[in-house]
Amino acid sequence: MSTTPSTPRLAGQHAGYVRFQLAAFRAKLRPSPVMQGVAARLTDQNIADLAAYFAAQPVGPAWPGGNAALRARGEALFQQGDAPRNVIACAICHGADGRGNERLGVASVTHQSPGYALAVLRELKNAPSFGGIIHPEAMRIALRPLNDNELRALAEYVSRMP
Ligand code: HEC
Structure with missing residues (x-):
């Protein structure tokens, strides 16, 4: 639940969307120097677990x-x-x-x-x-x-x- 205006809020985001974006950062299809570096270290299971966690948080x-x-x-x-x-x-x-x-x-x-x-x-x-x-x-x-x-x-x- 980011309170920094430039950092996305992930709480309540759909799991499928978070999975897709993390995979896109990891594959360097979506630009972001910060997130490409972060996502490079995530396994498929890490991505699925993170997406499920954020989706379960209230908006x-x-x-x-x-x-x-x-x-x-x-x-x-x-x-x-x-x-x-x-x-x-x-x-x-x-x-x-x-x-x-x-x-x-x-x-x-x-x-x-x-x-x-x-x-x-x-x-x-x-x-x-x-x-x-x-x-x-x-x-x-x-x-x-x-x-x-x-x-x-x-x-x-x-x-x-x-
Ligand atoms: C035809 C369906 C469609 C319409 C119309 C549409 N969107 Fe989207 N929007 C999507 C989809 C699908 C995604 C996810 C894109 C992806 O997977 O990269 C998205 C993503 C977004 C995101 C990024 C969310 C995030 O957290 O990264 C924002 C913001 C957004 N839309 C706002 C809007 C606004 C504002 C409009 C109206 C001008 C709009 N959308 C019109 C389908 C639509």
């Missing part, structure tokens, strides 16, 4: 503070999208409550750390297409029409959503 509380106007902009995009601009409502995949879907491999984003949420949205938007790996591709397509102010609004909303 943390909303982050305090923030900017209400930015959050309202993020809420509208998250819940309704913006059809004329081909922005798919994030809630279609992540759910209105932002808890994602374990079975479909969709990450929980509720009360994610605000700094990490913005960083990962930028990363996913600009990630090269991996071809064979479908999951990051879904986010790359969803984020393509959005500008950086909108990514800020979305990060603000997911970290502080009711």
Whole structure:
């Protein structure tokens, strides 16, 4: 349950998502100097055990503070999208409550750390297409029409959503 805005919260994250990300760091498919080094030392069993542990923790509380106007902009995009601009409502995949879907491999984003949420949205938007790996591709397509102010609004909303 990170309280550092730039470090992701893992409490309550779906086991399948954590397994997938740790394997991607270990295989050096997902960039991160810190996490590639950490994951390099993990066995498959370590990864499965860690993922089960984090999935069993309750999701943390909303982050305090923030900017209400930015959050309202993020809420509208998250819940309704913006059809004329081909922005798919994030809630279609992540759910209105932002808890994602374990079975479909969709990450929980509720009360994610605000700094990490913005960083990962930028990363996913600009990630090269991996071809064979479908999951990051879904986010790359969803984020393509959005500008950086909108990514800020979305990060603000997911970290502080009711
Ligand atoms: C078509 C389904 C789909 C849509 C629409 C979608 N997402 Fe995602 N999202 C996913 C999937 C699948 C993942 C997991 C990606 C992976 O496995 O690398 C994900 C991952 C994420 C993550 C990273 C979670 C973490 O902790 O690392 C964030 C943040 C996120 N989505 C936010 C959003 C926002 C905000 C929107 C709306 C602009 C959105 N998503 C729209 C499917 C979707």
